[in-house]
Amino acid sequence: MTVRVRFAPSPTGYLHVGGARTALFDWLFAKKNGGKFILRIEDTDIQRSTRESEESIMQDLKWCGLYWDEGPDVGGIFGPYRQSERVSAGIYEEYANQLLEAGMAYYAIYELEDTKRILKRTTSEKEANKYRQKGHSITVNFKTPNGKTVFDDIAKGKMEFDNSTFEDLVIVKSNGYPTYNFAVVVDDHLMKISHVVRGEDHLTNTPKQIMLYEALGWEKPKFMHIPLILGPDKTPLSKRHGGTSVDYFRSYGIIDKAFVNYLALLGWGVENEIFDPFKKIESFDLHRLSSKPVIFDYAKLEWINGQHMRSMPVEELIEKFKSWLEGNYSKGLGWFENIEYAEKVMEICRQKVNNLKALKDFVEPFFVERPIPTQDAKKILDLPYVQSYLLSALGAIKMLNNWNVKNVERVIRTVAASENISKKKFFQLLRVALLGQTVTPGLFESIYVLGKERSLTRIQYVLNDISK
RNA sequence: GCCCUCAUCGUCUAGUGGUCUAGGACACCGGCCUUUCACGCCGGCGGCUGGGGUUCGAAUCCCCAUGAGGGCGCCA
Numbered sequence: 001m002t003v004r005v006r007f008a009p010s011p012t013g014y015l016h017v018g019g020a021r022t023a024l025f026d027w028l029f030a031k032k033n034g035g036k037f038i039l040r041i042e043d044t045d046i047q048r049s050t051r052e053s054e055e056s057i058m059q060d061l062k063w064c065g066l067y068w069d070e071g072p073d074v075g076g077i078f079g080p081y082r083q084s085e086r087v088s089a090g091i092y093e094e095y096a097n098q099l100l101e102a103g104m105a106y107y108a109i110y111e112l113e114d115t116k117r118i119l120k121r122t123t124s125e126k127e128a129n130k131y132r133q134k135g136h137s138i139t140v141n142f143k144t145p146n147g148k149t150v151f152d153d154i155a156k157g158k159m160e161f162d163n164s165t166f167e168d169l170v171i172v173k174s175n176g177y178p179t180y181n182f183a184v185v186v187d188d189h190l191m192k193i194s195h196v197v198r199g200e201d202h203l204t205n206t207p208k209q210i211m212l213y214e215a216l217g218w219e220k221p222k223f224m225h226i227p228l229i230l231g232p233d234k235t236p237l238s239k240r241h242g243g244t245s246v247d248y249f250r251s252y253g254i255i256d257k258a259f260v261n262y263l264a265l266l267g268w269g270v271e272n273e274i275f276d277p278f279k280k281i282e283s284f285d286l287h288r289l290s291s292k293p294v295i296f297d298y299a300k301l302e303w304i305n306g307q308h309m310r311s312m313p314v315e316e317l318i319e320k321f322k323s324w325l326e327g328n329y330s331k332g333l334g335w336f337e338n339i340e341y342a343e344k345v346m347e348i349c350r351q352k353v354n355n356l357k358a359l360k361d362f363v364e365p366f367f368v369e370r371p372i373p374t375q376d377a378k379k380i381l382d383l384p385y386v387q388s389y390l391l392s393a394l395g396a397i398k399m400l401n402n403w404n405v406k407n408v409e410r411v412i413r414t415v416a417a418s419e420n421i422s423k424k425k426f427f428q429l430l431r432v433a434l435l436g437q438t439v440t441p442g443l444f445e446s447i448y449v450l451g452k453e454r455s456l457t458r459i460q461y462v463l464n465d466i467s468k
Numbered sequence: 469g470c471c472c473u474c475a476u477c478g479u480c481u482a483g484u485g486g487u488c489u490a491g492g493a494c495a496c497c498g499g500c501c502u503u504u505c506a507c508g509c510c511g512g513c514g515g516c517u518g519g520g521g522u523u524c525g526a527a528u529c530c531c532c533a534u535g536a537g538g539g540c541g542c543c544a
Binding site: 008009010012042044045047048108110115116137139153156159160161162165166167170172173174175177179180181183184199200201202203204205207225227228230232234235236265266267268269270271273290291292293294295296297299300301302303304306310351352353354362412413416423424425426427428430431437438439440441442443444 | 470471472473474475478479480481482483492493494495502503504505506507508536537538539540541542543544
C-alpha cells in the first residue's frame with residue numbers, strides 16, 4: 001500500500017504552531033514510509049476563508065521546510081486540491097445524491113421563522129425543491145445508523161462509540177457546500193489517503209466520518225490523533241500566552257531549523273535534543289509519540305534556537321540572518337558587503353544571544369560608521385578624566401602593529417594597569433566608546449574584529465565630542 | 469449534562485513487572501570562569517495524582533476516584 005498523508009488546513013487565519021506540528025508529523029510519517037505528503041485546502045467556509053491566509057499558510061509551511069508532493073499550487077493527479085474548486089466540479093454532490101438515493105440521507109427542510117427547527121424530512125428531491133422555492137432552507141442530513149462504530153487509533157488503540165450519542169449529521173449545507181465531515185471523507189477517499197494523522201480535536205469526528213465511509217462502501221484509512229498544544233496554564237495555546245503563529249516566531253528571530261527541532265521534540269523522546277528532524281526520518285515512529293497534551297515552552301524553544309545559532313556554519317547563519325533582516329527591517333542589508341568582516345562579527349556575537357533580534361542588537365554597532373550611545377553608555381562617557389583614559393588607549397592601539405587578539409589584550413591590559421582607574425571601569429569606558437553599548441561581545445575580541453583603523457576612528461570621534 | 473482521551477520533577481521526556489534510594493534536557497538556585505552580558509563547566513532543588521486490587525515484587529497490569537484536555541455547529 002502506498003502511504004499517502006495529507007495536511008488539510010482551512011485558510012481562515014495564520015498557521016498555528018499546533019498545525020505546524022501536525023504537518024511536521026504528517027510529513028515525517030509520509031517520508032519515513034516512502035509515501036506522499038499532500039496539501040489540501042479546506043475552504044468550505046466561504047465567509048471566513050481567504051486567499052491571503054491560504055498563501056500565508058503555504059509560505060509558513062515552506063519556511064518550516066515542509067514541502068508537499070501534491071497541492072493546489074503544484075497540482076497532482078487527484079486534483080483539484082481546493083475544496084471550493086471540488087464543489088464546482090460537483091464532486092460532493094454526486095456522493096450526497098448517492099446517499100440520498102440509498103435512503104441513508106434525507107433532505108431536512110427548516111421552518112421559515114425558525115431556521116434551526118426542522119419542519120419536515122424527505123428523500124424526495126421534488127418535494128425538497130418545492131419548499132426551496134418557497135424560501136425554506138434545506139440541508140442534506142446523514143441518518144446516523146444504529147449500533148456502534150469501532151476503529152483502531154494508531155496511538156490510542158481500539159476506539160468504540162455508541163452511535164446513539166451522535167445526532168444526524170448535516171452533510172450538505174443550505175448553501176450547497178459540503179460540511180467538513182462530509183468533504184473530508186469524500187476527499188480522503190478520492191485522494192487515496194492511507195493515513196489520517198491529525199490533531200486530537202478531531203477524535204470524536206472520526207466515528208462520524210467512519211459511518212460515512214461505511215455508508216458509501218469505502219475502505220477507511222488508518223487514523224492517528226496527536227495531542228494538542230497548550231499554554232503554560234494548560235488552556236489551549238493562545239495569543240494571551242505569547243505568539244502562536246509560525247509567523248510570530250519567525251519575526252521574533254527563531255531560525256527555521258530550531259523551530260522545527262522544537263516542534264519535533266514536543267512529544268518525541270530523543271536522546272540528543274538538538275537535531276534536524278529532516279535528517280532523522282528513519283528513527284521517526286508515530287507509535288512512540290507522546291499521547292498527552294503538551295505545554296509549549298517558550299524558554300526551551302529559545303534555548304534550542306541559541307544552540308542552533310552557535311553550531312551552524314557562520315555562512316549559514318548569515319544567510320538566515322540576512323533574510324530575516326529583509327523581512328523585518330529596512331536597514332542592515334548592506335552590512336555584509338565586506339563578508340570577511342561580517343563573518344568575524346557574527347562569530348563573536350552569536351556566542352551571546354539566543355535569537356536573531358538580539359543578534360541584530362549585538363551586531364549593529366559593528367556595522368554603523370559611528371554607534372549611537374545608549375543612555376547607560378552616555379553616563380559612562382560623561383565621567384571625569386574620560387579624555388585622558390581614551391587618549392592613552394588611543395596611543396596604545398596606534399602603536400600596536402602585530403594585530404591579533406592576544407596582542408590587543410596585552411596592550412589594553414597594560415594601559416589599564418598604568419592608569420589610575422579600575423580595569424573594570426576602564427574596560428567599560430572603552431567598550432562604550434567603541435560600540436556605544438554597555439553590553440557587547442568580549443572587549444578584546446571586539447577591538448580585534450573592528451580592526452585598528454575602525455577602533456582608532458571611533459575613539460577619535462568620542463574625543464572630538466569631548467573637546468567641543 | 470452526555471461522549472471520548474490522557475495522567476512520571478514547574479515544563480518536555482526516559483522508563484513497557486525486579487537493573488528505580490526513578491535517568492536526561494529546559495527553567496530555577498548556588499559555584500567556577502570573567503572586562504560587561506552571555507556561552508561553557510561543576511553542583512543543587514525537584515516527580516511516579518490518590519485509593520483499592522493482581523503479584524514474592526508495581527512508576528510499569530486491572531478497577532475506582534480525582535484532575536486535565538477534547539468533542540457534542542449549516543466552523544473546520
